[in-house]
Amino acid sequence: MTAQPIHPHGPERVPRNAEGIAAALDGPRRMDFYRELLAAAPEEAEGVLRRWWCEAMLDTDPAGDRLTAAALDGTLPTTSIADLVARRQDAGLPVE
Template sequence: MTAQPIHPQDPEWVPRNAEGIAGALTGERRMEFYRELLGAAPEEAEGVLRRWWCEAMLDTDPAGDRLTAAALDGTLSTTAVADIVRRRREAGLPVE
């Protein structure tokens, strides 16, 4: 038996750049993204892009509403960061 991906399409259907993120957001959220990005200091811009990329991925995820509801209800399954770091190291993957 093999595990099936949650999303059969490309796991990064929102390009990791300002244009891709803005294209995935709508209306007021797109304007909020641009305001935050344009107001960020150069050393803060990468963090802004990362946060908003996550927002755009969730906004365009077919299961996004279910995940948001589970998070708000406290029923979303979680994993400790230490466990993820350990698994990545065991798999020989980079840990930043």
């Protein structure tokens, strides 16, 4: 018997590489991404890719418009930092 994930992992919406990130961004944001990536020192490039991958994932989130509207309306569910820290501690995850 093998363990199966509860939520099967499919291919990522945005591949974690420069080409995938650029393809997920619209024209002006794509140019900002390339400009920042090309200006980054080699040791900074990974951080630039990581940040823009997060931006691309948010841009392509099917629920993005709903979440944005809820945030602007003040109806987005929130949680306190204390609750998050407690949940991480209960799960045995690091808290720094």
